[in-house]
Amino acid sequence: GESVGLHLPTLSVQEGDNSIINCAYSNSASDYFIWYKQESGKGPQFIIDIRSNMDKRQGQRVTVLLNKTVKHLSLQIAATQPGDSAVYFCAERAGNNRKLIWGLGTSLAVNP
Amino acid sequence: SAVISQKPSRDICQRGTSLTIQCQVDSQVTMMFWYRQQPGQSLTLIATANQGSEATYESGFVIDKFPISRPNLTFSTLTVSNMSPEDSSIYLCSVEREVSYNEQFFGPGTRLTVL
Numbered sequence: 001g002e003s004v005g006l007h008l009p010t011l012s013v014q015e016g017d018n019s020i021i022n023c024a025y026s027n028s029a030s031d032y033f034i035w036y037k038q039e040s041g042k043g044p045q046f047i048i049d050i051r052s053n054m055d056k057r058q059g060q061r062v063t064v065l066l067n068k069t070v071k072h073l074s075l076q077i078a079a080t081q082p083g084d085s086a087v088y089f090c091a092e093r094a095g096n097n098r099k100l101i102w103g104l105g106t107s108l109a110v111n112p
Numbered sequence: 113s114a115v116i117s118q119k120p121s122r123d124i125c126q127r128g129t130s131l132t133i134q135c136q137v138d139s140q141v142t143m144m145f146w147y148r149q150q151p152g153q154s155l156t157l158i159a160t161a162n163q164g165s166e167a168t169y170e171s172g173f174v175i176d177k178f179p180i181s182r183p184n185l186t187f188s189t190l191t192v193s194n195m196s197p198e199d200s201s202i203y204l205c206s207v208e209r210e211v212s213y214n215e216q217f218f219g220p221g222t223r224l225t226v227l
Contacts, residue, residue, distance in 0.1 A: 008152055034215055043116075043204050043218035044155070089154060098143055098208060100216060102154045 008087060010107045019077040019110075023090035023103045028071065030092035034100070035064060035075045039086045047075070047088075077108075085110045114139055114207050116219035124225045125195055132191045133222045135205035140185035145216065146178070147204040155204065161188050195226045 013019045025033065031052040036044035050057045050064045050073075057064050063076040073090050090103040115138040125131050135144065146158040158178055159167045167180040181189045192199050202223050206216040 036218075041221075041223075043206075043221045046113075046215045046217065049215055098160065099157060102156075104154050 008105050008107045010109060012109045012111060013080050015080060015082060015110055015112050017080055019075075019080045019084070019108060021075045021077075021088050021106045021108065023073040023075075023106075025071050025073055025090065025092045025101070025103070027092060027094055027101065028068075029094040030101070031095060032093045033064070033066060033073050034091045034093075035062075035073075036089045036091065037084075037086045038089065038105075044089060080108075080110050082110045082112060084108060114141060114217045116205060116207060116217060118203075118205060118219040118222050120222060121220065122223040122225075124227065126227055127196055129195055130191055130193045131195065131224060132189050133203050133205075133224075135188045135190070135219055137186045137207050141207040141209055142185070143208045144182060144188045145206045145208070146180065146188070146190045147206065149202040149204060149221070151202075158190070158203075192224065195224075197226045200224055200226045 034049045035047040037047050038044045048059045048062050048064050050066050055066050061078045065074045077084055087105045087107050089105045091100040093100050117136045119134045123131055144161045147155045148158055149155050157170050158173045159169045159180055161167045161180045161182040163182045163185050177193050179191045202221045204218055204221045206218045208214055208216045
């Protein structure tokens with residue numbers, strides 16, 4: 001059978017509420033950050049990205065906030081829907097290094 | 113964006129055998145990556161595969177165990193050799209165009225179970 005993995009942090013929200021998923025990154029030299037959504041049985045899907053010269057970026061129903069002082073990244077999802085249920089990963093990258101450093105992930109559960 | 117397919121989507125293999133996973137992209141890309149993801153965990157980079165050069169492996173991964181081919185700009189393979197149950201995982205390929213501040217796009221993954 002499958003091995004037992006670590007339990008991901010879980011955020012439960014009511015449908016229609018706003019969700020905030022947080023991520024602490026490690027490298028002060030990181031200058032590019034990405035949020036990915038991974039649904040069960042699928043590969044990660046790009047949601048939104050932000051460069052270090054910005055502190056906020058908005059997409060469709062999503063907003064990413066970057067606080068470089070405390071090395072903190074957040075993803076806000078407005079009017080959360082059942083289709084938003086997934087695991088969300090933040091990732092960071094520094095300069096010309098193409099390697100992404102991945103966060104541990106947060107499982108978002110949307111209650112109808 | 114890029115459309116990425118992987119074959120097989122899943123497989124169940126016997127200990128000691130090898131499996132080759134294929135990754136096909138619908139457009140030419142400079143950089144391709146192979147990841148492993150254990151159930152309920154984050155992604156771990158195995159290696160970076162660039163066309164025309166040897167793959168670059170991350171700490172803890174070696175070419176003898178995970179040989180990679182990159183024959184052209186749209187295709188790559190990852191072989192999991194001499195498998196053991198600890199190799200049971202999801203294997204993902206991703207691609208990126210070599211442009212500053214550019215996201216990686218992921219394939220659907222290959223779910224491998226080793227008995």
